[in-house]
Amino acid sequence: MSFDPMGVAIDWLDAYRAGDVEAILEMHAEDAVVHCGCGGLKTIASREALRAYWIDRLRKHPAGELEDINPWQDDGTIISYITDAGPMSALLAFDAAGRIKELDCNPSH
Secondary structure (H helix, E strand, O other), rough: OOHHHHHHHHHHHHHHHOOOHHHHHOOEEEEEEEEEEOEEEEEEEEOOHHHHHHHHHHHOOOOEEEEEEEEEOOEEEEEEEEEEOEEEEEEEEEOOOEEEEEEEEOOOO
């Protein structure tokens, strides 16, 4: 592995906190899939759908402070952070280049 999964997760949260949709999209692989469990499970897969999802997410639920971060399996990270909707948890799985290939986010309980 030629990248630091937890470092990329922190960069992702920093871009999210900054409201930088372009930086967030650049962090996703071309075939990335997002599974969002906020208000019912949604699966987002196309670049256009990812852009629309992130624009809406940034507007409605901006990210706040980091709560926790831990490695997950060999190439992933679990990161917990605060939004105005409450604590969130996101599992980020990466491709070999360090781009997000799958993101699963849900409210933390």
